[in-house]
Amino acid sequence: MTVTRPIIAMPDAQTVTEIRHWTDRLFSFRVTRPRSLRFRSGEFVMLGLMGDNGKPLLRAYSIASPSWDEELEFYSIKVPDGPLTSRLQHIQPGNQIVLRPKPVGTLVLDALLPGRRLWFFATGTGVAPFASLVRDPDTYERYDQVILTHTCRHADDLGYSRDLVAATMDDPLVGEQAQAQLSYFPTTTADESAQMGRITNLLRSGEVFQALDVPPIDPVSDRAMVCGSIALNTDMKEILEGFGLREGSNSKPAEYVVEKAFVD
Ligand SMILES: Cc1cc2nc3c(=O)[nH]c(=O)nc-3n(C[C@H](O)[C@H](O)[C@H](O)COP(=O)(O)OP(=O)(O)OC[C@H]3O[C@@H](n4cnc5c(N)ncnc54)[C@H](O)[C@@H]3O)c2cc1C
Numbered sequence: 001m002t003v004t005r006p007i008i009a010m011p012d013a014q015t016v017t018e019i020r021h022w023t024d025r026l027f028s029f030r031v032t033r034p035r036s037l038r039f040r041s042g043e044f045v046m047l048g049l050m051g052d053n054g055k056p057l058l059r060a061y062s063i064a065s066p067s068w069d070e071e072l073e074f075y076s077i078k079v080p081d082g083p084l085t086s087r088l089q090h091i092q093p094g095n096q097i098v099l100r101p102k103p104v105g106t107l108v109l110d111a112l113l114p115g116r117r118l119w120f121f122a123t124g125t126g127v128a129p130f131a132s133l134v135r136d137p138d139t140y141e142r143y144d145q146v147i148l149t150h151t152c153r154h155a156d157d158l159g160y161s162r163d164l165v166a167a168t169m170d171d172p173l174v175g176e177q178a179q180a181q182l183s184y185f186p187t188t189t190a191d192e193s194a195q196m197g198r199i200t201n202l203l204r205s206g207e208v209f210q211a212l213d214v215p216p217i218d219p220v221s222d223r224a225m226v227c228g229s230i231a232l233n234t235d236m237k238e239i240l241e242g243f244g245l246r247e248g249s250n251s252k253p254a255e256y257v258v259e260k261a262f263v264d
Pocket of ligand 1: 059062063085086125126128259260
């Protein structure tokens with residue numbers, strides 16, 4: 001009997017199964033999922049590529065697929081001179097990436113107290129953890145209404161979230177719940193679009209509530225998750241606390257949670 005040697009030589013290697021380039025600055029990819037990997041929708045892991053020095057170059061990445069998915073999906077920026085993404089953007093199906101199977105993060109349903117309405121506030125690739133959560137049946141079981149807001153400079157940058165929402169509405173597992181409970185509120189800050197402006201300004205002016213026909217954020221009924229730049233997160237904390245919400249964590253659930261989409 002011939003014994004075949006495993007092709008995977010590096011520890012924590014996973015195989016790329018699919019890649020989609022959304023714009024010249026954004027792409028998503030899917031990889032095989034380690035059998036032992038259990039995670040809560042909204043968490044992030046460290047992933048990357050082997051460097052020429054034989055050491056892995058790793059960065060934090062939110063898992064964009066839901067916890068029930070057989071594969072893992074990620075949504076990535078392409079930083080032109082970025083140590084990792086200048087290379088990662090060229091991966092092809094069959095290539096291997098390094099993935100440390102130790103998921104962590106605060107954008108999890110367990111870090112929020114029960115409520116009626118759940119808001120996801122994302123800018124740019126900050127939508128990735130919410131791509132996981134909007135496909136998780138638990139989200140719809142815990143909340144009557146789920147609102148995904150996604151703000152980008154350009155209209156093209158909204159392609160991933162637009163397709164995500166459309167696919168979620170048709171999904172055999174969560175489609176029916178999503179059709180009844182999920183609202184999508186995309187906005188652009190540079191390009192002309194149906195809804196323009198920073199989400200922070202639209203919350204301060206109340207335009208979001210009017211457009212979605214919902215009452216203003218209230219600490220009794222509303223819960224929120226925020227994922228964006230440090231500037232967005234700081235502004236959103238002030239806005240949400242102005243509405244009376246308190247920041248929660250895994251160990252002390254409250255009304256809102258925040259995570260950086262990247263380190264400036
Ligand atoms: C908790 C956490 C979760 C993250 N999840 C994701 C994710 O799901 N998808 C993703 O693309 N990135 C994510 N990031 C950022 C990611 O870790 C890397 O920074 C990114 O992949 C770029 O790596 P790099 O080595 O090419 O450049 P880096 O040296 O890491 O970054 C160079 C510069 O590019 C800018 N930048 C980095 N990432 C972004 C971004 N996502 N959006 C806009 N500007 C950015 C920053 O100004 C940064 O200083 C996350 C970061 C954190 C802290």
